Amino acid sequence: MSSQDERFQAAAPDPAASSADDGMTWWYRWLCRIAGVIGGMSCAFAGLWSCVTINPLNIAAGVWMMLNAFVLFLCEAPFCCQFIEFANAVSARADKLRPWQKAAFYCGMAAFPVMLSLTLTTLFGNAIAFATGVLYGLSALGKKGDAISYARIHQQQKQMDEEKLTGTLEGQA
Numbered sequence: 001m002s003s004q005d006e007r008f009q010a011a012a013p014d015p016a017a018s019s020a021d022d023g024m025t026w027w028y029r030w031l032c033r034i035a036g037v038i039g040g041m042s043c044a045f046a047g048l049w050s051c052v053t054i055n056p057l058n059i060a061a062g063v064w065m066m067l068n069a070f071v072l073f074l075c076e077a078p079f080c081c082q083f084i085e086f087a088n089a090v091s092a093r094a095d096k097l098r099p100w101q102k103a104a105f106y107c108g109m110a111a112f113p114v115m116l117s118l119t120l121t122t123l124f125g126n127a128i129a130f131a132t133g134v135l136y137g138l139s140a141l142g143k144k145g146d147a148i149s150y151a152r153i154h155q156q157q158k159q160m161d162e163e164k165l166t167g168t169l170e171g172q173a
Contacts, residue, residue, distance in 0.1 A: 017138055032076075032136055035132040037073070038066070039106075039110075040069040040073045040077070043065045043068045043069035043129050044065070044127070047086035048064065048066065050113075051063065052068075057117040058121075060116055060137060061122050064112060065122065068113070074087055074091065075094035075102075076091075078090070090095055100136070101135070102136040103134070103135075107134065107137070108133075110130040111126070140166045
């Protein structure tokens with residue numbers, strides 16, 4: 001392997017390392033997974049209920065909600081889909097995604113049936129799936145800083161502002 005290849009591999013981010021170092025604690029990761037499973041169950045039941053109608057938009061929204069449930073189960077709980085050969089591969093690929101990518105995917109996936117047919121069934125059925133996306137989105141924002149570091153930054157900024165102000169006043173005099 002040449003030195004150029006070694007530099008390229010050192011500069012390229014490792015997807016497995018980024019998923020392990022995404023800033024999520026173990027309990028928050030489990031919270032997101034449990035919310036995804038519960039969101040999948042709510043999408044499945046509401047989607048089935050929404051399909052029991054003669055309105056074609058409700059049927060389309062119900063089918064989409066059941067597809068959402070399948071995707072949520074496949075990504076968040078692959079053990080629920082053991083009969084599908086590619087379930088573990090899809091789950092491993094979903095685990096490599098960054099939290100903001102999962103957030104955008106889950107929120108968009110949950111918003112589409114609501115836009116298709118705005119009923120209470122679609123609203124309540126997709127609410128927990130949308131909340132799963134929101135949880136992943138919040139984890140993408142990162143951890144909250146401590147008060148000491150914020151106070152230190154604020155003090156440094158205040159000191160720099162005072163130095164600029166006194167420099168401006170001395171320059172005018």
